[in-house]
Amino acid sequence: MDTIQRTLVLFAHPRFENSRIHANLLNHISQLPGVRIHDLYEYYPEFNIDIKFEQELLLEHDIIIWMHPFYWYSAPPILKQWIDLVLEHGWAYGKNGNELKGKTIFNCISSGGPRESYQKDGFHNYTVNEFLRPFERTATLCQMNYLPPFFVHGSHKISDEELENLGKLYHDVIKKITQEIIILSEIQQYDYLNDWIVNR
Amino acid sequence: MAEDFLLSAIIFLGAAIVCVPIAKKIGLGSVLGYLIAGILIGPFVLGFVGQEGQDIMQAAEFGVVMMLFLIGLEINPKEIWVIRRSIFGIGSIQLALSSIVIGAIFHVYYGLSHATSFAIALSLSMSSTAIILQTLKEKGLNKSSAGQAAFSVLLFQDIMVIPILAFLPLLVTSDIRNDTLEQTFISNLSPLLKTITVLGAMASIIVVGLFIVAPLMKMIARTRLRELFTATALFLVISVAYVMKLVGISPALGTFLAGVVLANSSFRHELESDIEPFKGLLLGLFFIGVGSTINFQLIYQKPVLIFMLVLLIMLIKGIVLFLAGKTFKIKFDQNILFAILLSQVGEFAFVLLNFSGQLQIVSPDWTELLMVVVAISMTFTPILLLLNERLVDPFFGVKEAAEIKEADNIDNQHSVIIAGFGHFGSTIGRFLKANGIKATILDNDSDRVELLRKMGFEVYYGDATRVDLLKSAGAEKAKMLIAAIDSPDINHEVIEVARKHFPNLKIMARARNRFDAYEILDLGVMNIYRETLYTSVHMAVDVLHELGIRHYTATRKAQDFIRYDEDAMRKLASSRHDTKTYILTVREQIELEEKLLSEDLHQQMTERDSAWDSATLKG
Known part of the structure; x- marks a missing residue:
């Protein structure tokens, strides 16, 4: 592929000033060509999302990332607000709603719990992928390709060194997806994008 | 003497207390209330006061002086510059046309000499600053185009009183002894020196105001003695008025100038609240005085002549004003209001007529007669305004309600x-x-x-x-x-x-602000929106944001702050009743502000915000 895929990071963190994980992850990707970080809480402190503007942004990008901490097995409220308002019927889905067709989308999430706790017999009883079904279905309904999440586990206890490694991994994931030809079905076999990038 | 004084005070104040609330209640406005009070206690109705009404009026004219000081405080020099055209434009047309027509009538119709007619005409062309400004304020019409034009004309008249006073002696034809005249400091100077003195006096007001009064006020304020500040404010106004009188300028104009000079000082509001009650009281006394001096005996003797004169003069002045307003493109409604507002003869006429009398330009008979005419025309103004509001406006001007359309269902x-x-x-x-x-x-x-x-x-x-x-x-x-x-x-x-x-x-x-909100709360209103709260907090959010604070965090803090501030307002509103007063003085306002700020400290607004904080999870 000769052109770089443009990437839109829909970033939602209500208390970003206290965040260590997301600050680090963003640092690693902000300089990548074609990446636009769109800070929703900074843009819409009163939650009044500009639908038209958001739709135009989506049209300008090929890869969308929902980047957020994992609160109560889901995303912070502004991201739900964004989904409710921006993904309009007749535009994103439904009859004639084909504007997002073929775009690629995934979540980038941080969570306090370790990976082991998100298992059938673990503390949370379900896997992360199962918890993300609503996002997956939303993407599919909009005819987008939904990839497994990039996931940071144990965020409270993570060491600086580990975090730095994760940041680099995140950077590699985006770089690869945007700059190389990828085979979707291959990626979709993995639970996390972390696993995919490490195994390659 | 002391007992006399106390008794007079009781009569005057008592009459005001009875009449003014009644007049206000039935929509006549306070000015008419005071006038009626004066008529009631005057020599021709109840006879509580005799000729001292005249003396009271002279003392009470000081209310007008104070009023102009207060008006000056509310205007800064730039605003005057903006309305300079209407001051000199409408103002000069009004004065020139009115005095020419009125003068002609007295000369031709009543056969008075040129000089006498002219002196009378100049006096009667003046309008009443006291009545007009009080009425405008009460009706909230200060900012309307009629209000602005009226203010311009009044200001011009105030300015013109100086040259007119200088000019009247030139009309003297008969030999009169100079010592019958009120002597001013500059009476005997040549015209050039007079002009220099007058300009010098005005310049000194500006210089003294800027470089001496302001620092002095600061010093006085530091003593934290409220009454001393009030004394200083009174001292300031009275001495300006005195100096102006000494050099022969209208004291009202002088204090107006002093007010304008101090309009930008930090003591503006304190000065306002200190002088305000004196002004109100003196103005009230002034109106009572006007009412009590109306000579009903004279009216009884020459009713036709007097009422003809009142009508004629008010009509001429009204028409002239209307035409002047028209050339300055004031719309019909506002123009009618403007014409009626200024159609009476004002308090300056008392001064000018008295002066002309002393100069023997106008005979004592005419002087007394015209004094009555002036007083009656003043009494008519509030009535005319009322008629205009109820009868003329609804039919000819902007209708009270627009034509009835099909009702929306x-x-x-x-x-x-x-x-x-x-x-x-x-x-x-x-x-x-x-x-x-x-x-x-x-x-x-x-x-x-x-x-x-x-x-x-x-x-x-x-x-x-x-x-x-x-x-x-x-x-x-x-x-x-x-x-x-x-x-x-x-x-x-x-x-x-x-x-x-x-x-x-x-x-x-x-x-308007927190204090206004307290009073509205007292009226039993729950939904109160302070002009100064939401905008300020909104701006503060942007300030925080500019300083690098996250937008959403700043917004949340702002919402918390507004909620906290509204709670605090309600809390302080009830605690304010400890002071047992309805209207807050500046000092009480400062005390409440202090309470509010210390409340802020107790609340610890900067307390750690635990929303989306993972510190407790990290354990």
Whole structure:
């Protein structure tokens, strides 16, 4: 592929000033060509999302990332607000709603719990992928390709060194997806994008 | 003597206490109330006071002086520069035309000499600053085009009193002894020196005001003795008036200038609140004085002559004013108001007529007669204004209500009444309109009313404190009244009237500031919107954001702050009743501010915000 895929990071963190994980992850990707970080809480402190503007942004990008901490097995409220308002019927889905067709989308999430706790017999009883079904279905309904999440586990206890490694991994994931030809079905076999990038 | 003084005080104040509230209640305005009080206690009705009314009036004229000082305080030099054209334009047309026509009548019709007619004409061309400004303020018409034009003309007249006083002696033809004249410091100087002295006096007011008074005030304020500050304020006004009188300038003009000089000082509000009660009281006394000096015996003897003169003079002045207003493109309604407002003869006429009498330009008979004419014309003004408001305006000018259209049957239409459509009210109205809600608007600025009607708003024109106007605007059926009038006093009045007569109407009130909000709370209104709260906090959010604080965090903090501040307002509003006064003095305001700030400390607004904080999870 000769052109770089443009990437839109829909970033939602209500208390970003206290965040260590997301600050680090963003640092690693902000300089990548074609990446636009769109800070929703900074843009819409009163939650009044500009639908038209958001739709135009989506049209300008090929890869969308929902980047957020994992609160109560889901995303912070502004991201739900964004989904409710921006993904309009007749535009994103439904009859004639084909504007997002073929775009690629995934979540980038941080969570306090370790990976082991998100298992059938673990503390949370379900896997992360199962918890993300609503996002997956939303993407599919909009005819987008939904990839497994990039996931940071144990965020409270993570060491600086580990975090730095994760940041680099995140950077590699985006770089690869945007700059190389990828085979979707291959990626979709993995639970996390972390696993995919490490195994390659 | 002391007993006499006490007794007079009781009579004057008592009459005012009885008459003014009644006059206000039946919509006559305070000025007419005072005048009636004066007539009642005067020698011809109850006879409580005799000729001392005249003396009282002279002392009370000081109220006018104070009033101009206060007006000066509210105006800064730039604003005067802006209205310079109307001051000298309408002002000079009014004075020149009125005095020529009035003079001609006295000369031709009453056969008086040139000099006498001219002196009388100049005196009668003056209008009453006291009545007009008091009326404008009471009706909230200061900012209307009629109000602005009236102010310009009055200012011009004040300025012209100096040259007129200098000019009158030149009309003297007979030999009179110079010592009968009131001597001023500069009487014997040559015209050039006089001019220099006058200009010098004005310049010294500016210099002294800027470089001596302001620092002096600061020093006095530091002593924290309130009465000393009041004394200083009085000292300031009185000495300016005295110096001006000494050099032969109208004291009112001098204090006006002093007010303008101090308009930008940090003591403006303290000065205002200190002088205000004195002004009010003295003005009241002045009006009572005018009322009590009306010589009913003379009226009884020559009723036709006197009333003819009153009518003729007011008519001429009114027509001249109307034409002057027309050349300055004042709209019909406002122009009528302007013409009526200024059609009476003012307090300067007393001064000028007295002076002409001393100079023997005008005979004692005529002087006394004209004094009565002046007093009656002053009494007529409030009545004429009332007639204009009730009878003329509704038929000829901007209609109180626009032509009745097919009533909208949609439920939500006109269930909201907005009283006052200035910047505040109009923002609400526009927002409601944008959301398909048509509000009924009450406003007393005819220029604005016309414009609004053209834009398709339903507007009722007039004084929103009138029960009948509220009723015709649909207050009985409406759900909400939005009290958004600029002047807090009038706004309070509207709220009171509405609560009393339309108890089912929900009231949402605009409040100028925290203290205004306290008073509205006392009126029993729950929905209070302070002009200064939301905008300031909104701006503060942007300040925090510019400083690098996250937008959403700043917004959340702002919402918390507003909630906290409204709680604090309600709390402090009830604690304020410890002071047992209704209207807060500046000092009490500062004390409340102090309480508020210390409350802030207890609340620990900077307390750690635990929203989305993972510290406790990290354990």
